[in-house]
Amino acid sequence: GIQVEQSPPDLILQEGANSTLRCNFSDSVNNLQWFHQNPWGQLINLFYIPSGTKQNGRLSATTVATERYSLLYISSSQTTDSGVYFCAVNSNSGYALNFGKGTSLLVTP
Amino acid sequence: ETGVTQSPTHLIKTRGQQVTLRCSSQSGHNTVSWYQQALGQGPQFIFQYYREEENGRGNFPPRFSGLQFPNYSSELNVNALELDDSALYLCASSGTGTTYGYTFGSGTRLTVV
Numbered sequence: 465g466i467q468v469e470q471s472p473p474d475l476i477l478q479e480g481a482n483s484t485l486r487c488n489f490s491d492s493v494n495n496l497q498w499f500h501q502n503p504w505g506q507l508i509n510l511f512y513i514p515s516g517t518k519q520n521g522r523l524s525a526t527t528v529a530t531e532r533y534s535l536l537y538i539s540s541s542q543t544t545d546s547g548v549y550f551c552a553v554n555s556n557s558g559y560a561l562n563f564g565k566g567t568s569l570l571v572t573p
Numbered sequence: 574e575t576g577v578t579q580s581p582t583h584l585i586k587t588r589g590q591q592v593t594l595r596c597s598s599q600s601g602h603n604t605v606s607w608y609q610q611a612l613g614q615g616p617q618f619i620f621q622y623y624r625e626e627e628n629g630r631g632n633f634p635p636r637f638s639g640l641q642f643p644n645y646s647s648e649l650n651v652n653a654l655e656l657d658d659s660a661l662y663l664c665a666s667s668g669t670g671t672t673y674g675y676t677f678g679s680g681t682r683l684t685v686v
Contacts, residue, residue: 495674495675497674499677504679505610505661505663505679505680506677506678506679506680507616507663507665507677509674509675509676509677512674550615550616552615552675558629559606559618559621559628560606560618560621560631561606561608561616561618561665561675562618563615563617564615565614565615566615
């Protein structure tokens with residue numbers, strides 16, 4: 465099946481700093497989503513971005529499908545950005561969302 | 574427009590028992606899938622239902638089974654519970670032709686003792 469690798473696995477930032485999270489995938493995809501998992505376990509959909517660039521406030525994402533990677537940018541981080549960020553993809557031949565192992569982000573005051 | 578709702582939120586069961594988890598899909602979504610997330614791991618695909626039929630399954634044994642109803646809500650049943658079944662169970666829904674992918678519920682945290 466399709467492999468999804470996220471980096472870095474852990475990240476500690478001071479409030480106000482910027483960060484870039486990376487997701488590499490091993491095959492062509494027809495869906496790529498970035499999620500933020502809150503402390504209660506809910507996966508919040510940040511972006512649906514199988515290709516191209518999108519922005520939503522302080523967050524933006526870019527997927528370069530031909531090179532099989534996606535980047536999530538967080539600018540001016542806040543303590544509420546803390547949590548685990550997951551990248552998940554559907555391959556062109558599969559039904560399942562395949563998740564990476566996540567990036568655990570801690571933003572300190 | 575309501576989101577994906579799951580019940581119950583927490584559950585404690587004894588090894589060997591059976592459990593049923595429920596999920597109401599987001600309005601307009603006809604596809605429901607279930608995921609298991611162990612502590613510290615990413616979610617793992619269990620199976621997916623479309624128009625009341627299972628149309629995809631991950632690497633889970635047959636004691637994990639499901640149903641989808643005409644209103645697109647769904648159930649996940651697990652028989653003969655094992656300690657390793659302790660996890661967060663997440664339901665996700667999506668619709669044909671959507672441009673925002675899957676929407677997840679808040680999950681059911683199952684503890685098997």
